[in-house]
Amino acid sequence: MWNFPKIIQNFDTTEKCISFAEEEGLILKSKLCRTHRIPMLVSLSDRSTVGIFRCRKGACRKRTAVSRSSGTWFENAKIPLPQIFYIMFAFASHWSHSQVRKNSFIKEPILSSATICDWYNYCREAVVLYQVDHQVAVGKIGGPGKIVQIDESKFGKRKYNKGRRVEGHWGLGMVEDGSDDLRLEVCPDNVRSAEVLIPLIQRHVLQGSIICTDCWKAYDCLSSHGYEHRRVNHSDPENPFVAEDGTHTQRIESQWRVIKRFFLKDNYNNSEDFSNLIYEYVWRKNVANQHHDPFVKLLDAIKHTFKP
Ligand SMILES: [Zn+2]
Known part of the structure; x- marks a missing residue:
């Protein structure tokens, strides 16, 4: 099996993935109930990969359920979080689809070609938006005499x-x-x-x-x-x-x-x-060129594009 760097070994359970996503700011740790102005509770249910926010007060508890993934990188995710982080790592490492399937340490569910393709496209879109904004921020090249x-x-x-x-x-x-x-x-x-x-x-x-x-x-x-x-x-x-x-x-x-x-x-x-x-x-x-870790830079690109 592929000898994974430490960072990706930390993504073997949903719980670890969620706390990493919270620490990195990919998802919110808490959100205020609009009615009561108090932080809602996070409940992990199978309705959403990263859980839902629920108010703790009486009737509001039943009425208010806000998906924690909406507007985030994980919105519409249909595969388990460890798989998502694994594919992100593979994209950052510039692996081919067959390398993704061959190296996977997660046996179930088996990643289909279409799923890998979808998540590679998501990663690419994040990188493209980041790169376009980065070039605008850096400004034009050249100048007098250059x-x-x-x-x-x-x-x-x-x-x-x-x-x-x-x-x-x-x-x-x-x-x-x-x-x-x-x-x-x-x-x-x-x-x-x-x-x-x-x-x-x-x-x-x-x-x-x-x-x-x-x-x-x-x-x-x-x-x-x-x-x-x-x-x-x-x-x-x-x-x-x-x-x-x-x-x-x-x-x-x-x-x-x-x-x-x-x-x-x-x-x-x-x-x-x-x-x-x-x-x-x-x-x-x-x-x-800058000797950065591509996985860390991919996270930067995702955070740049998806702000929860
Ligand atoms: Zn409430």
Whole structure:
């Protein structure tokens, strides 16, 4: 069996999971009765995974029952809490679905593929919302005199037997020299024209930045939008990778290879799935760069998104 870290071994009973969720602020420890203005009691019943609040006063006791899970991460949970924490741990560890089933120390109920998929999507949504807000809080990259490499790449373009084709999605990547703060965007409607790319660049890159791109024509108007623009011409037989003035886009281009390996694990059929995976990738990259514990950071993301 998988040798689980201590943190997940603590999630083997519902009671332990509930007290952990209380300590972490994922659920409320108490709530006031609206009528009596006194704290209600928690009762654990099988009506709700994390229990219900009930007033202790007379008739109110029968009338008032408030689910403790509503508005929380555990709302609509249909599997036992130890399973939920186990799947959260697996998501944070970036396990495949088959690893989730193989490593599970909880024998019953057996996790279905659909359940794992649902909870992975919930985790991903929390991470995406956290990452979007985090980028807004950090602000734009670049600035006067700073170099930002920008490149676009197509993901998921595949040709199957019998001629079936998957068109793939255009993504735009931006990274400042000397920084690990990678910004990725999905091109709306799968178009990479100037009308699409310039607003995406303006969302992430400060005016005055020196932007390095290849010779894709959509970038031609960058200098009329307050950026200094330098190009590397990949079809220049003399200097296909680094222009004479030193301009190159190799950092962002090498990122594409890493990202495409990351995406092999997952299915994404539409641009919304793809967009979420892109944010998940950036979140995982930041967690790894900063040597954080991914499970702790997943809890942070969940707490950020679900406030009971
Ligand atoms: Zn009451």
